[in-house]
Amino acid sequence: MSNLHDCRKAFSDTLVALAEADPRVVAVANDSIGSSNLKEFKKRFPDRVVNVGIAEQNMVGMAAGLANGGLIPFVCGASCFLTGRALEQVKVDLGYSRSNVKLCGMSSGVAYGELGPTHHSIEDLAWTRAIANMTVVVPADPRKPLLPCAPHSDTMAPCSYG
Numbered sequence: 001m002s003n004l005h006d007c008r009k010a011f012s013d014t015l016v017a018l019a020e021a022d023p024r025v026v027a028v029a030n031d032s033i034g035s036s037n038l039k040e041f042k043k044r045f046p047d048r049v050v051n052v053g054i055a056e057q058n059m060v061g062m063a064a065g066l067a068n069g070g071l072i073p074f075v076c077g078a079s080c081f082l083t084g085r086a087l088e089q090v091k092v093d094l095g096y097s098r099s100n101v102k103l104c105g106m107s108s109g110v111a112y113g114e115l116g117p118t119h120h121s122i123e124d125l126a127w128t129r130a131i132a133n134m135t136v137v138v139p140a141d142p143r144k145p146l147l148p149c150a151p152h153s154d155t156m157a158p159c160s161y162g
Contacts, residue, residue, distance in 0.1 A: 007139065008037040008106060015074055016041050019048065024072045028063045030056050036076035036106050056081050060089035060101075067099040079105025080121035087127055095131035103128070 019025040019041065026048045027041050033051060042049045050066075052059040056077060063073035075082065082105045083090065094101050105124055128136050 006037075008035075011104065011106075012037040012040055016044060018074075019045050022072065024070060026050065026066060026071050026073050028052065028059055028066070028073045028075045030054055030059050030077040030081065032077045032106070035078065036104070038076060056085040057089050060086040060103075061093055063101045064089075064093035064097065064099045067101050072100055072102070074102045074104050076104045076106065078107055078121070079124045080107075083121065083124040083127050090128065090134075091131050095134045098133050 015025070015027065015038075019027075027036075027038050027045075028050045029036055029038055029052070031051060031053050033039060033042055033049070038049065050062065052062060059075060059077070060082075063075045066073045082103060090103065093099060094103070105121065107121070125136060125138065128134055
């Protein structure tokens, strides 16, 4: 029996549980329903998933608008694109504006190995930690991957899950 865990599965299970408990929880993705493991969430809550396609800047701006409207967006995508392509929107629309948006970067570091350096995300934590009003969480335990960013937590500012 293997002790290895897929953190994306733990993330997905927790997100579904959060959505069951709070109808304000929505998932926003950049054409990453499969790689972010959002298939079950989409099956259970089809009207609470927004797939913007490969448009990370728009995805973050849209999430800020959803948060301003009272929803709690969990923005899901490959960490290298979520931070690298949308950093200005993360800084201004989320951090400076204190939007209640949860950034959920998947496959940080060199997890995308064979896809090469364009898919490696070795600077995402440094970038997001430097943004004012941002809480950065890097779960090391697949059993509780989203609790610091949960809707009922004290973290009502942007939260980056790397």
